[in-house]
Amino acid sequence: MIIRIYVDGATTPVAELPGSSGRLKLDTTSIPDGRHRLRIETLDGDRVTGQREISFTVRNGPGIAVAGLSDRDEVHGKLGLVVDATAAGIDGQLDVPSLELHRGLPFWTGMLAVLIISLGALYLAVDPFAFRAYRAEELALHGEPGAPLAPIATDQAAPIDPMQVSLAAGSFLPILDFDAGKADPARGAATYGAKCAGCHGDGGQGRTAQSATLGEQGIFPRLAGQPAAYLYRQLWSFAHGWRSSAAMPPMADGLTEADWADIALHLEHLTAVGYPPPPALANDLVELGRSIATLGRPDRGVSPCGRCHGPGGIGVAPFFPALMGQNARYITAQIIAFRGGQRRNAMLRLMDPVAHGLEAPEIEAVAGYFAKQRPGAVQ
Numbered sequence: 093m094i095i096r097i098y099v100d101g102a103t104t105p106v107a108e109l110p111g112s113s114g115r116l117k118l119d120t121t122s123i124p125d126g127r128h129r130l131r132i133e134t135l136d137g138d139r140v141t142g143q144r145e146i147s148f149t150v151r152n153g154p155g156i157a158v159a160g161l162s163d164r165d166e167v168h169g170k171l172g173l174v175v176d177a178t179a180a181g182i183d184g185q186l187d188v189p190s191l192e193l194h195r196g197l198p199f200w201t202g203m204l205a206v207l208i209i210s211l212g213a214l215y216l217a218v219d220p221f222a223f224r225a226y227r228a229e230e231l232a233l234h235g236e237p238g239a240p241l242a243p244i245a246t247d248q249a250a251p252i253d254p255m256q257v258s259l260a261a262g263s264f265l266p267i268l269d270f271d272a273g274k275a276d277p278a279r280g281a282a283t284y285g286a287k288c289a290g291c292h293g294d295g296g297q298g299r300t301a302q303s304a305t306l307g308e309q310g311i312f313p314r315l316a317g318q319p320a321a322y323l324y325r326q327l328w329s330f331a332h333g334w335r336s337s338a339a340m341p342p343m344a345d346g347l348t349e350a351d352w353a354d355i356a357l358h359l360e361h362l363t364a365v366g367y368p369p370p371p372a373l374a375n376d377l378v379e380l381g382r383s384i385a386t387l388g389r390p391d392r393g394v395s396p397c398g399r400c401h402g403p404g405g406i407g408v409a410p411f412f413p414a415l416m417g418q419n420a421r422y423i424t425a426q427i428i429a430f431r432g433g434q435r436r437n438a439m440l441r442l443m444d445p446v447a448h449g450l451e452a453p454e455i456e457a458v459a460g461y462f463a464k465q466r467p468g469a470v471q
Contacts, residue, residue: 093111093112093134093135093136093141094108094109094110094111094134094135095108095109095111095112095113095114095132095133095134095135096108096109096132096133096134096135097109097116097118097130097131097132097133098130098131098132098133099123099128099129099130099131100128100129100131106118112134118130120150120152121152123150123152124150125150125151125152125153126149126150127147127148127149128147128148128149128150129145129146129147129148130145130146130147130148131143131144131145132144132145132146154177156175156176156177157175157176157177158173158174158175158176159173159174159175159176160172160173160174161173263436263441264440264441265325265329265334265436265437268321268324268325268328270320270321270324270325270353270356271353272320272321272353272357274350274353275320275350275353275354275356275357276354276357277354277357277358277361278358279354280351280353280354280355280356280357280358280359281358283347283351283354283355284296284355284358284359287343287346287347287355288315288343288355291312291339292312292313292314292315293312293366295316295362295365295366296314296315296316296317296359296362297314297316297365297366297367298311298312298313298314298315298418298419298422299312300312300419310338311419311421311422311425313418313419313422314414314417314418314419315359315362316359316362316363316365317359317360317362317363317407317414318359318360318407318413318414319360319407319408319409319410319411319412319413320353320356320357320359320360320410321356321409321410321411322356322409322410322411322412322413323352323355323356323359323360324352324353324356325411325437326437327344327347327352327355327356328344328349328352329435329437330343330344330345331344331345334435334436334437335429335434335435335436335437336429336434336435367417367466368417368419370463370464370466371420371460371463371464373457373460373461373464377453377456377457377460377461378457378460378461378464380453380454380457380458380461381457381458381459381460381461381462382461384396384397384450384454384457384458384461385397385398385404385405385458385461385462386398389449389450389454392449392450393445393446393448393449394445394446394449394450395442395445395446397415397446397458397462400412400439400442401413401414401415402414403470404416404462404465404470405418405462405465406467406470411439412439415462415465416462416465416466416467417462417463417465417466417467418462418463419463420456420459420460420462420463421459423458423459423462423463424455424456424459427443427446427447427450427455427459428447428455430443430444430446430447431447431448
């Protein structure tokens with residue numbers, strides 16, 4: 093048996109294959125563009141024992157795309173058309189099911205594009221990582237990056253005395269039942285990895301959240317190395333309304349008190365690594381920040397920051413967090429939150445007179461000062 097292959101009505105075969113099967117390459121470059129047919133015959137001696145015809149289209153010339161006119165359109169007047177002719181790359185390897193692929197986009201690519209656009213719209217609609225909420229909170233507290241601090245609105249007609257703190261019932265965070273001996277840092281590492289690392293980083297190093305479409309959206313603070321009792325206090329505060337945030341209350345409320353303790357102990361054992369480049373600050377701001385951090389402003393009720401937070405903001409366990417290397421805009425936002433009542437959980441409410449006593453340039457300066465500090469090199 094032999095197999096002969098013809099193109100259209102030709103009497104001379106383009107290929108002849110011995111036996112009952114074989115492979116060949118069909119060169120379509122000598123075949124005019126348009127519709128053609130491939131005729132395959134099997135012969136036993138001089139007798140034709142089988143025949144099959146397959147229609148195909150040759151398009152060796154450039155692919156031509158037209159925008160502005162489709163088949164069966166009814167038109168009138170002048171038409172604005174866009175015509176694009178690009179070289180068509182056609183594989184020379186014979187593929188019996190389809191001798192030549194049409195070079196337009198396949199249907200599935202259009203469906204994939206629709207799916208991606210739909211998922212993107214859903215993502216922006218539900219805001220799963222609270223990017224827009226973080227942005228709204230930050231703008232409410234701090235304004236645009238680099239912009240001067242907006243005045244803090246209060247409901248009180250008289251100026252606030254920074255030396256006074258309300259002693260009314262419910263003004264102070266209650267004593268919390270935190271026992272590090274009952275916490276499991278290994279279990280905390282697993283819970284942190286599942287619930288917290290996506291925002292605060294695998295190593296608790298913190299980060300500034302970015303979105304390709306929404307830009308910078310929020311600041312997630314450094315947590316590594318912070319005192320466990322302090323971290324437990326923050327999670328309790330988020331869950332019970334003593335500290336407000338766009339995303340943290342439901343996150344904290346979705347965990348148990350044992351989870352809070354486990355996570356807090358895990359983070360306390362982490363080494364604070366991965367500091368970002370220190371912010372560039374003018375010398376006068378650095379000096380102003382250092383002055384506030386080391387001397388305070390006693391005439392306005394502002395104690396030296398280092399008295400509670402340690403030299404350079406290194407942190408003092410169990411209740412005073414490290415400020416060293418923390419994002420400057422995050423520190424600024426927290427001082428303003430203490431000042432505006434969105435955060436009421438400082439130990440003994442010590443931050444209230446500090447937040448009310450600092451002026452806007454001083455807040456910016458002291459936040460930048462602590463953001464520049466690094467372990468072993470207090471400046």
